[in-house]
Amino acid sequence: MNKSYKAVGINLKSSPLGESDRLLTILTAEYGIVRAIAPGARKHKSTLRGRSEVFVENELLLYRGRSLHRIQQAQTLASYPSLSQNLGKLTVAQYWAELVLAQAVSEQPQTELYEILxxxxxxxxxxxxxxxxxxxxxxxxxxxxxxxxxxxxxxxxxxxxxxxxxxxxxxxxxxxxxxxxxxxxxxxxxxxxxxxxxxxxxxxxxxxxxTSGTCREAPSSYRTDRIPxxxxxxxxxxxxxxxxxxxxxxxxxxxxxxxxxxxxxxxxxxxxxxxxxxxxxxxxxxxxxxxxxxxxxxxxxxxxxxxxxxxx
Known part of the structure; x- marks a missing residue:
């Protein structure tokens, strides 16, 4: 099985990992949610530095690991710089990202969800x-x-x-x-x-x-907390x-x-x-x-x- 694969995805979450890496949660059209390491993305001269920012869309070459995948290459397709420059816009985008993360699954195509977002x-x-x-x-x-x-x-x-x-x-x-x-x-x-x-x-x-007038005694197993x-x-x-x-x-x-x-x-x-x-x-x-x-x-x-x- 070839462990390298291509996908188009948008970063929904980004967090530091180790000394210089980033851990990304990515929504991909082809494979749903992917959690991947962006190696060296926190280094100043890294080519992955800007491409690992939240709400950046990339064409990715990934290596399939046991639990976390690893980004081998990334080419930016689209970014939304005004989101990071406006707190209101960024908050709305994060709100949507939370809804996506609550619905999306891994290892299954999420094309429509990706396109709507x-x-x-x-x-x-x-x-x-x-x-x-x-x-x-x-x-x-x-x-x-x-x-x-x-x-x-x-x-x-x-x-x-x-x-x-x-x-x-x-x-x-x-x-x-x-x-x-x-x-x-x-x-x-x-x-x-x-x-x-x-x-x-x-x-x-x-x-x-x-009902209360005809049933004066309830069995011990009756759950009164289920009554509306x-x-x-x-x-x-x-x-x-x-x-x-x-x-x-x-x-x-x-x-x-x-x-x-x-x-x-x-x-x-x-x-x-x-x-x-x-x-x-x-x-x-x-x-x-x-x-x-x-x-x-x-x-x-x-x-x-x-x-x-x-x-x-």
């Missing part, structure tokens, strides 16, 4: 905004768009168009209604009609009451969206977001920009809870994201 990184790299406020809005919109697409590749994107309880279509009202809301439940898989949620909760409460809390319903709501936020959520499956959500017209008032930023923050929070629930991992970059938004 690199496309969103390219858009993020090219993004520009005329002011700090519009930059926050654009970053959050780009972030949410990427989160949805990465989850969709894994087949776990949230339901945005139908109630996960009743399966009835839900669309925001054509006229603005400030009190109109729809629920979102990570456990049930997406948006939830509040009427259907209440109906289900009431039905569960009645069933629970009837009928005070909050089951599955519980993660949060709620207003009409405008639902409209924004329902745009996420599209290949492109409306241009005015990314770069608002010059005449757009600061209050309108702030409103859009607040709405994107709400959507990001719900998507984060959803991703953490279904992937079984926490997204550490979210803490830095909140700090970045505060700084802006």
């Amino acid at each position: 690199t496309e969103h990184l390219r858009r993020l790299h090219q993004m520009s905004a005329p002011s700090a406020q519009t930059e926050v809005q654009a970053l959050l919109a780009r972030l949410c768009h990427g989160i949805y697409h990465l989850l969709a590749v894994g087949g776990i994107a949230p339901q945005c168009f139908r109630c996960t309880f009743s399966q009835q279509a839900i669309a925001p009202p054509e006229t603005t209604e400030e009190t109109w809301q729809v629920g979102f439940s990570a456990a049930s898989g997406g948006i939830v009609s509040l009427a259907a949620f209440e109906k289900t909760r009431n039905r569960q409460q009645k069933t629970s009451s009837a 809390d009928n005070r909050t319903g089951w599955p519980p709501l993660t949060g709620k969206l207003n009409a405008g936020e639902l409209a924004m959520l329902q745009q996420l499956p599209s290949p492109q977001l409306p241009a005015e959500w990314l770069v608002p017209p010059a005449a757009t008032s600061p209050s309108h920009c702030q409103g859009l930023s607040d709405s994107w923050q709400t959507i990001e929070h719900l998507l984060r809870q959803y991703a953490q629930y279904h992937l079984g991992t926490s997204i550490r970059s979210a803490t830095l994201l909140n700090a970045c938004i505060t700084m802006f």
Whole structure:
């Protein structure tokens, strides 16, 4: 078996190893996640120094080791220098990388995941905004768009168009209604009609009451911690969206977001920009809870994201 092989990959993690090496976690289109040593990459004159930076795409010649592989040659195909120059962009890219690492596997092609990640990184790299406020809005919109697409590749994107309880279509009202809301439940898989949620909760409460009235003693093996809390319903709501936020959520499956959500017209008032930023923050929070629930991992970059938004 030939232990040398070629792959195209993008660096998602980089850490020091030994005196001068780097250990890279690379997403490759052909072989999924590869952990490889970049020998001498921390030396000043090493040809691998820049090619071992995070979010650099390389054409690689690797040697297959027992547990870690070894980079023999690397030729850079693309890099995204603006990510390292802007804390907000870098945080968004790291957020996506965490989602990829939670989904990708080794020794299996990950072509679609690779293409989606690199496309969103390219858009993020090219993004520009005329002011700090519009930059926050654009970053959050780009972030949410990427989160949805990465989850969709894994087949776990949230339901945005139908109630996960009743399966009835839900669309925001054509006229603005400030009190109109729809629920979102990570456990049930997406948006939830509040009427259907209440109906289900009431039905569960009645069933629970009837059961408790006929079964006064439970066997010792009965697990009471598995009983849903009928005070909050089951599955519980993660949060709620207003009409405008639902409209924004329902745009996420599209290949492109409306241009005015990314770069608002010059005449757009600061209050309108702030409103859009607040709405994107709400959507990001719900998507984060959803991703953490279904992937079984926490997204550490979210803490830095909140700090970045505060700084802006």
